[in-house]
Amino acid sequence: MNLPIKQHIIPKTYLKQFTSDDKNIWLFQKDTKHFREQSINxxxxxxxxxxxxxxxxxxKKLYDFEYFLANDIEPLYQLYIEQLQRGKLLSELEKNHFAFFVSSQKLRSVSMKDKIIKEIERAFKYGEAGEWFDKTSIEQFTQHFYEDGKEITYEEFLEKSEGNLDEIPLDISKDCFVQFLPEKMKDFAETLASQNWSYLRAPKGRCFITSDNPVILDNEIGDSTFPFKGGIFPLTTQLALNINSLEEKFRVVGAKELRKINQQIIRNFDRFVFSHNEGILRSNIKKNSRLMEVTKYV
Incomplete structure (x- = not known):
């Protein structure tokens, strides 16, 4: 039996929309600064x-969440992207379903995993809620403290730490992150579905690029001149979702607006930027190389 050990953090069904042949995609890799064409597999x-x-x-290794993403969440993208490409707005029910795909894509990135694990560590040390690991999340996790293999109370832990909590290492495993995801994904999907969504069409001859951290929320937009209210999620080379927008509609963006969206993709990516076209990818990286120096998560 082939177990899903090698796991995609970006679904192939999504990346397929950023290829020219449904198979291969051009990418820029941050750590090596290399461009190459590679199979979406x-x-x-x-x-x-x-x-x-x-x-x-x-x-024993459990792959339940990987199966859940592959069987229940990722198929939602293809189901609704075809409707959006025909220019038909999603109904409330359809929007509620598609919000799960958007939510999952935000939460399953490398930078989000790093951020949430840091918030979990702080919550366990100080009982402080973070942006994502909030008070409700803290209550769902039982905290145990040990000394020499013996469990101690939190009060004893604080006393023995002598106030130097920042210096105390905690063994927060990746399992903690995975166990946290399902409920948070549901909560965030409900938040997304309650907001207005606009759908932005690329102007003739222009294309959206994407990355391994493609869902960018409004509080992550590092540009006071950004032309849209709300966040951005490129859906295809020709269509992007404007999350938490002023109204729900389709509209064609201008060339300058598209450049601003692609700039945010480059500013917020983790390791890879993707495009169907080598020239478009190289041009965007060259024009926005300065933004990679101020990327939020490295």
Whole structure:
């Protein structure tokens, strides 16, 4: 039995819309600064990114969340993108469904995993809520503190730490992140579905690019001159979702507006930027290379 050890953090069904042949995609890799064309079957993949280890069952690997994404969430993209490409707005029910895909794509990125794990660490040390690991999340996780293999109370933990909590290492496993995702994904999907969505069409001869962190919320837009209210999520080379917009409609954006959207893709990517066209990708990276120096998450 082939187990899904190699796991995509961006669905192939999504990346397919940013190819010219449904198979291969052009990418820029941040750490090597290399451009190359590669099969969407092979990028971006991280081994056991969503895998949980069952310590009570001889360390058995559990792939439930990977199967859930593949079977229940990722198919929503193709189902509704075809409707949007025909210029038909989503009904409230359809929007509620598609919001799960958008929510999952925001939460399953490398930078979000790093951010949430840091928030979990701070919550366990200080009981402080973060942007994503909030008070409700804290209550869902039982906190245990140990000394020499013996469980102690939180009060004893604080006393023994002598106030130096920042210096105390915590073993927060990736399993904690995966276990946190389903409920948070549901909550965030409900928030997204309650907002207005506009659909932005690329002007003739222009294209959207995307990345391995493609859902950019309004509080992550690092540009006071950004021409849209709300966040951005490129859906295809020709269509982008404007999250939390002023109204719900389709509209064609101008060339300058499209450049601003692509700038935010480059400013917020984790490791890869993608395009169907080598020239478009190289041009965007060259024009916006300065933004990579101020990327929010490295």
């Amino acid at each position: 092979k990028v971006p993949i991280i081994k056991d990114f969503y895998t949980v280890t069952d310590e009570e069952n001889d360390g």
